[in-house]
Amino acid sequence: MRITELFDNGEFVVTAEVGPPKGIHVDHLVEEAKTYLSGITACNVTDNQSSVMRMGSLPACVALKNAGLTPILQLTCRDRNRIALQSELLGAAALGIDNILCLTGDHTKMGDHPGAKPVFDLDSVSLLHTACQLEKGVDLGGNPLVGEPPKFAKGAVVSPCSDSVDAQLAKMERKVMAGAEYFQTQAVFDSEKFIKFMEQAKQFGKPVQLGVIIPKSAGMAKFMNRNVAGVHVPQEMIDALAADKEKAKLGITGVEIAAKIIKECKPYCQGVHIMALGWEAKVPQLLELAGI
Amino acid sequence: MLITELKAKETILSLVEGKAFIINCHGCREIRFPEKEADALQQELMAAGKVTGSITTDYICNPENLKLRLEKHAAAIEAADTVLVFSCGVGVQTVAEMFSGKRVCAACDTYALPGFQGVTPLEYDCKQCGECYLNLTGGICPITACSKSLVNGQCGGSKNGKCEVDPDMDCGWERIYQRLKKIGRLDVLKCPVQVRNYATDDEVSK
Numbered sequence: 001m002r003i004t005e006l007f008d009n010g011e012f013v014v015t016a017e018v019g020p021p022k023g024i025h026v027d028h029l030v031e032e033a034k035t036y037l038s039g040i041t042a043c044n045v046t047d048n049q050s051s052v053m054r055m056g057s058l059p060a061c062v063a064l065k066n067a068g069l070t071p072i073l074q075l076t077c078r079d080r081n082r083i084a085l086q087s088e089l090l091g092a093a094a095l096g097i098d099n100i101l102c103l104t105g106d107h108t109k110m111g112d113h114p115g116a117k118p119v120f121d122l123d124s125v126s127l128l129h130t131a132c133q134l135e136k137g138v139d140l141g142g143n144p145l146v147g148e149p150p151k152f153a154k155g156a157v158v159s160p161c162s163d164s165v166d167a168q169l170a171k172m173e174r175k176v177m178a179g180a181e182y183f184q185t186q187a188v189f190d191s192e193k194f195i196k197f198m199e200q201a202k203q204f205g206k207p208v209q210l211g212v213i214i215p216k217s218a219g220m221a222k223f224m225n226r227n228v229a230g231v232h233v234p235q236e237m238i239d240a241l242a243a244d245k246e247k248a249k250l251g252i253t254g255v256e257i258a259a260k261i262i263k264e265c266k267p268y269c270q271g272v273h274i275m276a277l278g279w280e281a282k283v284p285q286l287l288e289l290a291g292i
Numbered sequence: 293m294l295i296t297e298l299k300a301k302e303t304i305l306s307l308v309e310g311k312a313f314i315i316n317c318h319g320c321r322e323i324r325f326p327e328k329e330a331d332a333l334q335q336e337l338m339a340a341g342k343v344t345g346s347i348t349t350d351y352i353c354n355p356e357n358l359k360l361r362l363e364k365h366a367a368a369i370e371a372a373d374t375v376l377v378f379s380c381g382v383g384v385q386t387v388a389e390m391f392s393g394k395r396v397c398a399a400c401d402t403y404a405l406p407g408f409q410g411v412t413p414l415e416y417d418c419k420q421c422g423e424c425y426l427n428l429t430g431g432i433c434p435i436t437a438c439s440k441s442l443v444n445g446q447c448g449g450s451k452n453g454k455c456e457v458d459p460d461m462d463c464g465w466e467r468i469y470q471r472l473k474k475i476g477r478l479d480v481l482k483c484p485v486q487v488r489n490y491a492t493d494d495e496v497s498k
């Protein structure tokens with residue numbers, strides 16, 4: 001099922017992110033997803049997230065699909081050139097994976113193989129364009145495909161709380177022009193900023209899923225403020241996390257913070273995208289608290 | 293060595309909005325410059341009354357040198373809507389920085405040939421990508437100013453205006469956005485999707 005159909009029906013779409021293992025066994029990933037994420041619409045499967053080498057997104061997507069979940073294939077331009085990316089898209093379509101999220105990807109220097117060659121032959125915009133070409137039955141080189149062309153729900157990302165938000169909006173527009181049909185955002189901790197962003201973003205007429213991270217501790221929040229682009233946890237949230245160490249340890253404070261953001265932003269967006277970062281088990285509680 | 297080649301004639305003519313001041317750089321010896329073709333095209337622009345003045349000089353990549361040479365053309369430059377530069381990518385970037393409030397356009401594409409490169413000041417760099425993007429980026433080179441050499445806009449990695457790869461480096465696409473805003477050309481960000489042609493790229497063609 002393509003998740004664009006749900007947006008078209010006016011549904012509030014909930015997705016969550018899972019990361020393939022650095023190894024060959026997917027049982028744990030599938031079990032966790034089945035236990036905690038079967039109530040949501042779809043699972044994003046990351047593509048060597050943060051440039052840390054892991055199993056590929058596609059095989060993990062297939063494992064989730066076989067377990068009855070709806071996977072979204074994340075595809076970055078960091079590790080593959082246009083030939084490999086198109087080949088991957090055809091392979092995904094052949095295996096019944098029809099939800100994709102097109103990203104530029106972090107630089108190789110950010111991960112665990114800093115000496116690797118960064119590819120970036122294409123970028124998020126030209127990858128979206130490429131997917132559209134394939135859907136028309138031609139590849140990026142202008143050569144015809146044989147037989148039925150693939151059809152994807154094509155997603156992209158945007159960073160609403162970035163300090164370069166104008167440049168982000170300009171890029172978002174380019175993504176829409178290149179064929180993006182829905183957006184997932186970087187994690188939001190400032191509802192006001194997000195709502196302001198949506199005032200601008202709604203002109204593009206594409207559904208936007210609010211990005212949510214459950215903050216695990218004051219330390220994690222401070223780390224993100226220092227190191228993660230587009231993420232800013234306000235001081236009062238850090239204080240709340242620090243104030244009640246016991247509750248924070250159980251994750252309750254973080255879940256409450258995330259639920260509050262979802263509630264405040266819900267009227268302005270078309271879904272949420274949860275980046276649980278290992279706290280998949282907290283997702284059901286979060287959704288309940290947020291009233292979804 | 294570098295080779296500069298004129299962009300397509302229609303492209304160059306479409307770059308000239310209103311009247312243009314023309315800068316030719318016959319540069320260092322490391323560059324082959326298409327003198328004849330450039331001259332014919334400029335004659336045509338002049339005949340159409342679209343040129344406020346022009347200068348043919350060398351080493352425009354040296355800002356001090358360039359400033360001196362342009363001194364006596366101040367009025368003609370003032371009167372121009374566009375500064376059209378016939379040089380390698382470094383030259384265009386130097387001019388764009390100098391007239392950061394004006395529309396500065398690249399009339400040439402820069403390719404690489406094996407051998408020495410020209411005299412490149414540290415501030416500007418050109419990787420001779422073979423299809424100069426400076427007209428889409430306010431005269432800031434996306435190939436060298438962005439860690440991922442992105443040609444379709446900013447990635448999600450910019451923080452406090454700095455690049456995700458190197459906190460000491462300004463995000464090239466934040467600079468490009470701010471420059472385009474300053475010269476009132478944000479509309480160029482709506483250009484068609486750009487896909488690089490590596491067949492003309494330095495690293496691949498060598």
Ligand code: SF4
Pocket residue numbers: 380381382401402417418419420421422423424425426433434435436
């Ligand atoms: S875009 Fe950059 S690398 Fe390419 S020709 Fe222009 S200045 Fe040189």
Ligand code: SF4
Pocket residue numbers: 437438439440441442445446447448449450451454455456457462463464465466
């Ligand atoms: S942060 Fe800016 S300069 Fe760095 S890779 Fe992204 S767009 Fe390029």
